[in-house]
Amino acid sequence: MEAENIKPWLFRVQPYQGESLSYFLGRFRRANDLTPTGLGKAAEVGGAIARWEKFRFNPPPSRQQLEALAKVVRLDADRLAQMLPPAGVGMKLEPIRLCAACYVESPCHKIEWQLKITQECDRHKLSLLSECPNCGARFKIPAAWVDGWCQRCFLSFADMVKYQKSYR
Ligand SMILES: [Zn+2]
Ligand SMILES: [Zn+2]
Structure with a gap:
């Protein structure tokens, strides 16, 4: 089946306030039984999903990639952008921190x-x-x-x- 035909059947996942992209992608994939590779294919972003789940944003996700992912998860690209570090603000890949x-x-x-x-x-x-x-x-x-x-x-x-x- 073409990825185009699969998209309408994917479950939506509502983002939490302040949620990171890694956490959101994990939830979306589990709700839809997708691997990082499978989601990458559906969104046509290649191997980017696995990198983003590890907060590897170098290079940062492009607007085009966010829009492609937004179609699959059925959110605004702007809402997805809020799950990224603000432009120009450095981030730590490790350690993963928790409040x-x-x-x-x-x-x-x-x-x-x-x-x-x-x-x-x-x-x-x-x-x-x-x-x-x-x-x-x-x-x-x-x-x-x-x-x-x-x-x-x-x-x-x-x-x-x-x-x-x-x-x-
Ligand atoms: Zn322990
Ligand atoms: Zn707190």
């Missing part, structure tokens, strides 16, 4: 946590976690966050809130 208090309120990975200028969660005045506070495991790329707990020791993200240092 567990934010996650409890809205279960997603936020793009602002990966910006170089972000030192803490402004909303909660809490330090960001760069690893599981219980076992030290690094967080997986957000596209692979399925369960909301540490993949090694199973501490839930909700239970990690008490380990975040307060800046209040």
Whole structure:
């Protein structure tokens, strides 16, 4: 079947406020049982999906690529652009960071946590976690966050809130 014919049957996934592209792509793929390669084919962006899920935005997604992806996920290209770091703002690929208090309120990975200028969660005045506070495991790329707990020791993200240092 042509990719053109598949698109109308794909499930829509509503983005969360502040959600990162990696997390959104993972959710969209799982809702539609697509691999990164499969989504790349449907959106005609080649191997870009796997790179974007790892926050490899060098070169950044072009307007044309965002518009092609937008058609498949049925969102505005502008809405997708909000899932990227703002133009000119540097980001950290690693470590993947987490404000567990934010996650409890809205279960997603936020793009602002990966910006170089972000030192803490402004909303909660809490330090960001760069690893599981219980076992030290690094967080997986957000596209692979399925369960909301540490993949090694199973501490839930909700239970990690008490380990975040307060800046209040
Ligand atoms: Zn927060
Ligand atoms: Zn752990």
